[in-house]
Amino acid sequence: HQYYCYSAYHQDCHVPRAPAPGEGEGTSWVCRQCVFAIATKRGGALKKGPYARAMLGMKLSLPYGLKGLDWDAGHLSNRQQSYCYCGGPGEWNLKMLQCRSCLQWFHEACTQCLSKPLLYGDRFYEFECCVCRGGPEKVRRLQLRWVDVAHLVLYHLSVCCKKKYFDFDREILPFTSENWDSLLLGELSDTPKGERSSKLLSALNSHKDRFISGREIKKRKCLFGLHARIPPPVEPVTEDGAPT
Structure with missing residues (x-):
């Protein structure tokens, strides 16, 4: 038994294998689901503390067979709706990271490597999962261009607000400014406040x-939207994280 949900497990039915009675004397065992x-x-x-350490141990193995999943042509979704370390459902464009090695998608909420929350549709990361690394995850932010920033902000706003067009001065620029540090813009992050507006525009x-x-739809010229509500494309990158 363990103290949170009080479920009992056969040792070999839990992933990873549960400790035998008497193993780890003096410590309470917590199952994968509760961790x-x-x-x-x-x-x-969580990144620190006993539950963070327990979670990292659980994340070294998956509770399902990765090779048995049936993926679509773009490797964005699988028929079984099994993703991440947790094995739960997900949508690749809604705050998930794809491992560069196994190509599985992982929920933001289950990762322990991010310094800032993800925006919807943000794939500008190079990520490796715990299973592929045999240890803690590795993540690297890729360098964005101004067109990527504009596309990412518009896509995120379109998902959050469920509309197509956004006012540049009232919505696009304020959102970008308020989330400037969270966007992790690398070289662009040093852009003076006074220049950000003209660069985005x-x-x-x-x-x-x-x-x-x-202007193209005979509305106010300061309105902008995406032709297609899809996340910004990510180009192949070089070792320094810059687009090729």
């Missing part, structure tokens, strides 16, 4: 393949 229930958090799981106006302005 995840306690440790998972919006923005990223230039990206929105010069990439008509991605963005549509209010």
Whole structure:
């Protein structure tokens, strides 16, 4: 038994294998389901303390067969709806990271490596899961361009607000400014506040393949939306995290 849900497990039925009676004397054993229930958090799981350590141990193995999953052509979703370390359902564009090695998708709430919460559709990370690494996760932020920032912000707002068009001065720029540090923009993060507006506006106006302005639909010119509500594409990267 363990003290949280009080379920009993055969040793070999739990992943990873449960300790035998008498093993780890003096410590209470907590099952995988309860460890995840306690440790998972919006923005990223616990990183310190006994439950964080227990979670890392659980994450070295998956509670399902990865090779048995039936994936779509883009490796974005599987028929079994089994993802992450937890084995639960998910949607790749809603705060999930894809492991560069096994290509499985992992929930933000189950990862312990993020310094900032994810935005919807943010795939500008190079991530390796605990299973593939045999230890703690590894993550690296990729370098964004202004067109990527504009696309990411518009996509995130469209998911949150469930509408297509956003006012540049009232919505797009304020959101970008308020979340400037969370965007982890690397080289762009040093851009002076006074220049951010013109850089964003230039990206929105010069990439008509991605963005549509209010002027084109006979509305206010300061309105912008995505031609298609899809996350920004991520280009192949070099070792320094910059697009090729």
